[in-house]
Amino acid sequence: MTEKLSDTARKTVLDPLLEAGWTLLEDRDAISKTYKFEDFTEAFGWMTRAAMWAEKWNHHPEWSNVYNRVEVTLTTHDVDGLSSLDAKLARKLDAL
Numbered sequence: 754m755t756e757k758l759s760d761t762a763r764k765t766v767l768d769p770l771l772e773a774g775w776t777l778l779e780d781r782d783a784i785s786k787t788y789k790f791e792d793f794t795e796a797f798g799w800m801t802r803a804a805m806w807a808e809k810w811n812h813h814p815e816w817s818n819v820y821n822r823v824e825v826t827l828t829t830h831d832v833d834g835l836s837s838l839d840a841k842l843a844r845k846l847d848a849l
């Protein structure tokens with residue numbers, strides 16, 4: 754069962770992500786990051802790999818792509834806020 758991150762978990766789990774370039778949205782409990790690639794092929798290739806993980810974990814990003822940029826927002830709709838799944842997916846996206 755997915756749960757919202759507790760206050761202590763937010764510190765340990767979110768702080769490293771914020772240091773890695775993720776930012777907390779002001780208007781809702783979500784994190785976002787913009788990735789920039791060499792070109793569209795690189796961006797879309799990365800999105801394709803990311804999509805496989807999202808599907809595997811049944812946890813899906815909100816994202817948009819323009820040429821070589823991909824803007825990603827992560828939140829857990831089922832709990833209306835951040836959960837450990839968002840952190841897990843964020844770490845995977847950074848690693849891909």
Ligand SMILES: C[C@H](O)[C@H](O)[C@H]1CNC2=NC(N)=NC(=O)C2=N1
Nearest residue numbers: 811812813814828829830831832
């Ligand atoms: C029915 C389905 O399992 C749920 O809607 C899943 C799908 N992917 C999801 N993705 C995200 N980001 N948040 C969710 O709450 C979510 N829930």
